[in-house]
Amino acid sequence: MVSTASLAETAALIGDLARANMLAALMDGRALTASELAHIAGISPQTASGHLAKLTDAGLLTREKQGRHHYHRLATPSVARMLEQIMSVSIEREQGAAVRGPRVITGPRDKALRYARTCYDHLAGEIAVAITDGMIEAGHIELTAEAGALTPKGINTLQSIGMDIDALTVSAMRGKSHRVFCRACLDWSERRHHLAGTLGAALLTHYIEQDWVRRLDGTRAVAVTPRGQAAFEKTFKLPQRQ
Structure with a gap:
């Protein structure tokens, strides 16, 4: 302790x-x-x-x-998780935890940050939560607040978009990383879970390599490209962005 x-x-x-x-x-x-x-x-x-x-x-x-x-x-990723949670608590403190009005805006006020940003080495924000919801609904992952698992159907889907899941899981099984393979991370702005762990990091890397998202200088926000938006809609059944 x-x-x-x-x-x-x-x-x-x-x-x-x-x-x-x-x-x-x-x-x-x-x-x-x-x-x-x-x-x-x-x-x-x-x-x-x-x-x-x-x-x-x-x-x-x-x-x-x-x-x-x-x-x-x-x-370590645990340092990033600690900072993310402190940020979340700080925002609640600033906003009076819902006692000052009927609606509390959680997380960053910047729309770009709220929609898509990095949370250390994985994707966060509105789109990350929507992707996670889509994967759960489609039976690609099983996720609780404590742990998560990639299903055979999820493996097939991620392989279909070019991810080497076999290499990823073998690396995890051999103990090359002390990280949890698949876990939930409470989203700072959405206050719901997005995907983290080794799998979450691998997904963000794939999104960047495929030019689905692009890092922006001087900010945690990432830009979702038109190619990425179409891929997310097709792969994870995301609704079209208005």
Whole structure:
């Protein structure tokens, strides 16, 4: 069981505004340099280096050297899940948890972020929840709040769009990853589940490789291409976007 001292230490690390800005910027799953993170946080590179060292020492970030640059990224998917849940609680706190009006808008106010964004290494937002709903309804996955499983029908469907599910499952069975293969992740804006885990990450990678979605600079939002919208409608029975 985690000690209260460790809990307080982690909370204090995240609670600093500059560090919170840098952690939030890394939620799209990409690695950024200290200079880039300093610019995002509005602090000097020297100050950023101190913050990044603390986050790395605490196991929240990992650092990788390439050439003369050092790149920083979130250390594990569990760090991303923690940040996503803190964001969710923070939004509820800001909005008064439904006591100030008949309708509470959850999650980001930016429409692009609400529709499609990255949640560390998997897809989130309205479209991700709709894809998950479509996969459940079609019998492609079985999903609860605690765990999930890809069905034989789901395997066939994903193979039909060019995914190598055999390699993915073999890798998971051999213990090459400590991640859960298929799990639910509570969506920050939709407040319903989208797909995460190794399978969720593989799906996002496939969407990007097939040019179904494209990353956008400086934001967690991703753009769904016309090709992607058509593919999502066909494969996962999504309704046409108005």
